[in-house]
Amino acid sequence: MTNLVPLNITVNGIEYRLYIEPNITLVDLLREKLGLTGTKKSCNEGECGACTVLMEGRPVASCMVLAIDADNKKIITIEGLAEGEKLHPLQEAFIKYGGIQCGFCTPGMILSAKALLDENPDPTPYEVRRAISGNLCRCTGYQQIVDSVLKAADMIKGNQV
Amino acid sequence: MENERYQVVGKPVERTDGRVKATGKARYAADLVAPGMLYGKILRSPYAHAKILNIDTEKAKRLPGVMAVITGKDFPGIPFGTRPDTRDQLPMPITKVHHFGEGVAAVAAIDEEIAEEALDLISVEYEELPVVLTAEDALKPDAPLVNEFSKSNIAYTSDFVFGDPEAGFKEADYIREERFSSQRVAVGFIEPHACLAEVDASGRILLQGSKQSPYPTWRHMCRALDIPLSKMRLVTPFVGGAFSGKHDPFDVDFAAVKLAQITGRPVKIVLNYDEVLAAYRQRNAMDATLKMGVKRDGRITALKAECILEGGPIAGIGPFNIYFFGAWLNLPYKVPAIEYHGKLVYSNRAPCGTVRGQEIVLAQYAVDSLLAIIAEDLGIDQVEIRAINAVTSNWKTANGIVVDVSGLPECIERAAEIIGWKESRKSRPKGRGIGFSCASHPSGVRLGGHFGSSVLLKLQEDGKVIITHGGTEIGQGCNTIFCQMAAEILGIPFEDVIQGPSDSDTAILDSGMFSDRCTYWDGNATIAAANDLKRQLADIASKKLKANPDELLFKDSKIYVKDNPERAIAFIDAVRTAYYELGTPLYGRGYWAATDIDLLNWKTGRGNLAHGTDFIATAIEMEVDEETGVVRLLKGVSGDDAGQPIHPVMLEGQVNGGSAHMTGHALLEESLYDDKGRMLNYSWRDYKQPTALDTPEYIVEHIHTHDPYGPFGAKGAGEASSCSTLAAIANGIYDAVGVRIKDLPITPEKILAEIKKKKEGK
Structure with a gap:
């Protein structure tokens, strides 16, 4: 058996102290050990973006990150965006403006979009497309996702006023 | 205007699965x-x-x-x-x-x-x-047999003649024949x-x-x-x-x-x-030859088509694919006479099902490419030739499909207007082009006697309805629109209809999510189930209101006498009476099958096999770099006739999605095999699906019609848009740089090779 290694990780504001297999990926840690199945797994090679989470505020493909490399880091998953019943503006906008169909790319898509808006609150449509270009979606054709992100940007600006 | 008639239908209500999906709580099989x-x-x-x-x-x-x-x-x-x-x-x-x-x-x-x-x-x-890799391999006289249950490598055939093609070609002023092919693609x-x-x-x-x-x-x-x-x-x-892959x-x-x-x-x-x-499932590789005859003004007089689909080692739903390719050559244009010969062959590549739009996608690519070539040859405007041939309402196709309502002429007009077709004919930057294509798709076909849909509504004593239907929420939003429909009929708020599980122990008779049938067939079943409940409630209310049950209206959570809204009881009171006074639970049962249309005759190919043919006209503007051969899609516009939109935002998403999906098929995607039949690019690193940077800005214009058989006048959506995209892109590339690629995908290499040939004077 592999020797377990200690991991100190903060996910959605909750600190975990765990012993893990050194070869477990972040996506498997989130899904299998922490029960956070909102993070989706598909290609397992960093191509589809379904497993995107935020690590220290930056979007990463969690299938390409070893959990031990997230030691002492802060992770945000899709489960960490809403505050209780109150959804994040991105979540609201995705629901309202057609950004969601089958929903499988949605968690990763929303987190890539969040990373964009955190850095650039007023993106152009092209900047939105570039920011989500690592996240594959087969349902929407992306137009309504782009619309949703732009609407969310408006909503966030409105809230800040 | 139509929307005013409805309280819930036609409104962009919050999709029932929006919140669980946006918060990561939706459970998929792997969870x-x-x-x-x-x-x-x-x-x-x-x-x-x-x-x-x-x-x-x-x-x-x-x-x-x-x-x-x-x-x-x-x-x-x-x-x-x-x-x-x-x-x-x-x-x-x-x-x-x-x-x-x-x-x-x-x-x-x-x-x-x-x-x-x-x-x-x-x-x-x-x-x-020995490996059978292509249709050609499969049809060789000494070819090894692929499937142990079949004595031949021909898995299925479809042949038919309607009208008088020979006379049609005689009558033609111009005839052109071309060969088109399409590659293996993944479902994605x-x-x-x-x-x-x-x-x-x-x-x-x-x-x-x-x-x-x-x-x-x-x-x-x-x-x-x-x-x-x-x-x-x-x-x-x-x-x-x-997308037909499951x-x-x-x-x-x-x-x-x-x-x-x-x-x-x-x-x-x-x-x-x-x-x-x-x-797993891919789309058939296609090899098709089409011959079309037209009058001088571009009117089609006859069409002859031969198609071979290479489908992997099983027939799967391939028999439908090979029949559909031919059957849907009868639409969206008026084709008075047609001859078709189709073969589905076995091979040792991955098994095929189909992909969004079924093989209508491929048929339409071939027809609309050929029509564009002919228009070019005859000097007819691309929009004009489509308008001349577009199927209109009350049209019967040569193979017997009755089109009750066609919004296609308006779809073409609006798509041309929004993309700026006329202006673009006067001048446009070098390397810019606009491609057009139209398509039609059935709202569910009747391919077998057991094709049907069923819905069960349980009206609970708190006045809320649990809906169980045989459809499957695969992202298209069916769970939402059936709640809308049930709420509309019962006159209760959308939120009072709750989606139940998809469970074979309750409702399952449903032939499946394909052929744009879900909204139409399951929608009609939902209406039937809601009307069943309504009858039971009207019985109760009529006694309380001393009125004829037929005179009662259900609206705003009330049941009232028509023309006398004062004589009313609350919806919930009728429900409580059933449960608490009569001891009667309330179940609404609904099922629907288009039994008034023909069960398809597979031998002759004739039949009015579908109601609610939906229509689309797509225009895509693009830029082609003559140095690199790279195509950049700038803007897509679809005029789309899906009848009465049930949920306009989701409908738009269906059209957007169908079109974007096929941009990959047109330009990027191909499942590649070596000569031993081993797949070469089975990872998304090597198999490129469109990203947000590959797809254009997209505008959807709903052409609002009312289908006489559809639920609230709706037709299917979501698949027609995938049928009009391939030819729109191929035609646009021709418009941009004057080269015609007839074998998909249209890669930069193919474009460059053709440009070179053209420069060298062929």
Whole structure:
């Protein structure tokens, strides 16, 4: 058996102290050990973006990150965006403006979009497309996702006023 | 204006699955767990065609943590298939493998690592067989046979003649014949195949899988497992996209069930995406020759088509594909006479199902490309030639399809206007072009007697309705629109209708999610179920209001006498009366099948096989770099006639999505094989699907019509848009740089080669 290694990780504001297999990926840690199945797994090679989470505020493909490399880091998953019943503006906008169909790319898509808006609150449509270009979606054709992100940007600006 | 008539229908209500999906709480098959659950893995063939001489599983079975190992021999050996005359597949192969990556054995273990390790301990002895890779290979007189249940490599044929093609070609002022081909593509949903199988103490199976059409899955599985239908229950979790790639049962489903039966424990199998790309459903490769005759003004007089689809080692739903290719050449243009010959052939590539839009996508690519070539030859405007030929309302096609309502002329007009067609003819930057294409799609066809849809509504004593329908929420939003429809009929708020589980124990009769049939067929079943409830409530209310039940209206959570809204009782009061005074539970039962249209005659090809033909006209503006051959799509516009929009935002998403999906097919995607039939690009690193940077800005213009048979006048949506995109792109490339590519995908290399040829004077 592999020797377990200690991991100190903060996910959605909750600190975990765990012993893990050194070869477990972040996506498997989130899904299998922490029960956070909102993070989706598909290609397992960093191509589809379904497993995107935020690590220290930056979007990463969690299938390409070893959990031990997230030691002492802060992770945000899709489960960490809403505050209780109150959804994040991105979540609201995705629901309202057609950004969601089958929903499988949605968690990763929303987190890539969040990373964009955190850095650039007023993106152009092209900047939105570039920011989500690592996240594959087969349902929407992306137009309504782009619309949703732009609407969310408006909503966030409105809230800040 | 139409929308004013409705309270809920036509409004962009919050989709019922929006919140759970936006918050990551939606459960897909891979998210499910059960106590004592084991993990399954599948061992795959490295050969595309080989005899299985022996499979030794002993070592694997002895590995601690392994609970069971199975092969094809563990199943009863009963073949299944889409049609009774195409039962040509087994749960897992017994005597030989038919394609690269075919599953030959499966393992259940206490964790994934042990299951993986066990696969390495299985030894399979193969004897390689010659490979049938292309349609040409398959049709050679001495070709090896691909499928052990068939004596020929021709899996299905479809031939028909309608009208008088010979006279039509005589009458023509101009005739042109061209050959078009299309490549193998993957389906491309993001969620890989996955399922969880359990067996209860009585031996009854519960399968929860990522399946888009549980009814055929259920029937085929029970047949191949040799168990009665009552021994199996299917509950469908959320499905992460399907696009016709998740209709039938796969080795994943069979293996999970068999391993669960043997071990007595739940078994989950989740594929990795490379397995999906290598070994599961793709679109048929097409080779088609079309000959079209037209009058001087561009009016079509006759069409002749020959099509060969190469479909992998099983027929699957291929018989529909080969028939559809021909049948849908009769639309969206007025074709007075047609001759068609189609062949579906077996091969040793991955098995085909189909992809969004079915093979109408390919037929339309060929027809609309040919029409564009002819317009160019005759100097007719591209919009004009489509308008001249567009099918109009009350049209009967040569093969007998009755089109009640066509918004196509308006779709063409609006698409041309929005894209700025006329202005672009005056001047446009070098390398810029606009391509046009139109398409039509049925709102569900009647391909068999058991094609139907069913809905069950349970009206609870708190006045809320639980809806269970045979459709599957695969992202298209069916769970939302059926709630809208039920709420509309019952006159209650949208929020008062709650989506129940997708469960074969309650509602299942539903031929599946394909052919744009869901809104139309299940929608009509929902209306029937709501009307059933309404009758029961009207009986109760009529006694209280001393009125005729037929005079009662249901609106704003009230039941009132028509023309006298003062005489009313609250909806909830009628419900409470049923439960608390009469002791009557309230169930609404609804089913719908278009029994007034023809059951398709497969031999003659004739039949009015669908109501609610939907229409689309698509214009795509693009830029082609003459130095690199790279195509950049700038803007897409679709005028879309889906009848009455039930949910305008979701409808727009369907049109957007269908079109964007096919931009990949047109420009980027191809499943590549080596000469031994081994797939070369079974990872998303090498198989390129469109990203947000590859797809254009997209505008959808709803052309609002009212279909006489559709629910609230709606037609299907979502697939027509995928049928009008390939030719729009091919035609646009011609418009931009004057080269015509007739074999998909249109890669930069092909464009450059053609530009070079053109410069060198052919």
